[in-house]
Amino acid sequence: MENVTRREFLGLGAAGALGFDLTKAAQFKQNLLIEGATVSHSVCPYCAVGCSLLAYTKKAANGHVELLQIEGDPDSPVNEGTLCPKGASSLQLAVSRRRVPNPLYRAPGATTWTRVSWDFTLDKLARNIKESRDRTFVTQDANGNVVNRCEGIAFAGGAAFSSEEGYLATKLMRGLGVVHLEQQARV
């Protein structure tokens, strides 16, 4: 190895000073998938730990915004850049070809699923909630006390809920008289 000063050694970087060819490493860096991508902060939706994520997106040639990568946020005091295997696979939530992108409905007694519209799904959910509420609404308890509660529906919020979403969901459920409320963060 040629003689280099300590300052030159540091300027070149240890690998370069020791004679390693860094061309390939430099090319690799230039060709990173996420180069020039927009970074957005998010939260893993899977469990109550609530690990912070960084999501990298970039506009493709066809004008569509593509999600390129999701990884742990190193600045998060919760997970310090790490993710468990579930969180590390969260990219697949958005891009997996095996993901079901449309609602499917299996009618009572049917053995197969049918692809349905979102309008059908939302109407069906609203109808089922109303029917369940009407059927299970309790106005008085066994001692004659007025309780006005719905005992036939339970609600569980997700760990990715913001405070505002949690507030809204609680308001909606309390408005329906639902008393069985839970949050994944407590599970």
Ligand code: SF4
């Ligand atoms: S990365 Fe794992 S531990 Fe963290 S929130 Fe997601 S599922 Fe939970």
